[in-house]
Amino acid sequence: QKEVExxxxxxxxxxxxxxxLNCTYSDRGSQSFFWYRQYSGKSPELIMFIYSNGDxxxxxxxxxxxxxxxxxxxxIRDSQPSDSATYLCAVIGTDLYNFNKFYFGSGTxxxxxx
Amino acid sequence: xxxxxQTPKFRIxxxxxxxxxxxTQDMNHNYMYWYRQDPGMGxxxxxxxxxxxxxxxxxxxxxYNVSRSTTxxxxxxxxxxxxxxxxxxxxxxxxxxxxxxxIQYFGAGxxxxxx
Numbered sequence: 136q137k138e139v140e141x142x143x144x145x146x147x148x149x150x151x152x153x154x155x156l157n158c159t160y161s162d163r164g165s166q167s168f169f170w171y172r173q174y175s176g177k178s179p180e181l182i183m184f185i186y187s188n189g190d191x192x193x194x195x196x197x198x199x200x201x202x203x204x205x206x207x208x209x210x211i212r213d214s215q216p217s218d219s220a221t222y223l224c225a226v227i228g229t230d231l232y233n234f235n236k237f238y239f240g241s242g243t244x245x246x247x248x249x
Numbered sequence: 250x251x252x253x254x255q256t257p258k259f260r261i262x263x264x265x266x267x268x269x270x271x272x273t274q275d276m277n278h279n280y281m282y283w284y285r286q287d288p289g290m291g292x293x294x295x296x297x298x299x300x301x302x303x304x305x306x307x308x309x310x311x312x313y314n315v316s317r318s319t320t321x322x323x324x325x326x327x328x329x330x331x332x333x334x335x336x337x338x339x340x341x342x343x344x345x346x347x348x349x350x351x352i353q354y355f356g357a358g359x360x361x362x363x364x
Contacts, residue, residue, distance in 0.1 A: 139291070141291075143289070167351055169351075169352075177357070177358075178339055178355035178356060178357055178358050179292070179339070179355050180355070181352055181353070184351065184352065223291055223292070225292075227351065236294055236297065236307065237282075237292075237294070237353060238294075239284075239291035239292040239293075240291050241289070241290050241291040242289075242290075242291055
């Protein structure tokens with residue numbers, strides 16, 4: 136059973152601060168990692184994906200991947216109240232049988248206070 | 250271009266009833282998925298399909314059935330509904346290749362209550 140672990144939160148940060156969301160995964164062979172944002176009552180939407188060790192930046196969002204530590208994180212700079220949502224971490228299963236399957240964490244709820 | 254369309258949006262079932270959740274896509278994606286999301290939890294894969302005529306079980310397939318007769322449609326069938334199937338159901342699609350492969354696109358979801 137492949138596992139993706141996230142702190143459920145809620146994580147509360149003041150507006151303008153950096154929010155740091157963390158995710159660990161059990162399958163050392165995982166190659167692809169995704170962050171989805173899900174507003175209450177809505178479907179998940181892709182924020183970022185990362186395949187290689189290191190950082191990947193997209194606007195206010197930075198994804199960080201450390202395969203040796205089996206750790207992926209999402210940093211949100213200059214947090215806004217509109218960033219308040221649940222953030223889901225997902226990885227793709229690596230072996231042939233699991234090739235097409237995404238494994239999701241339970242999500243971290245982020246509250247950005249004005 | 251509607252993307253991924255799920256119907257119905259809401260449904261209340263009585264224990265033992267059956268129903269079909271519909272999912273239709275116009276993105277011409279080969280891969281389609283059904284997930285369920287219980288309150289405060291992540292997504293659990295129920296079934297998936299890599300193309301018309303090909304389906305396989307995910308993590309939580311018991312109590313569900315699927316079919317994939319066309320690229321566009323991937324209905325999820327609940328037989329003998331149970332309270333444990335109360336959840337939000339999401340359908341998703343994914344391209345087989347290209348720049349956007351490995352990106353899943355989700356429908357708006359079906360909120361199901363079994364009472």
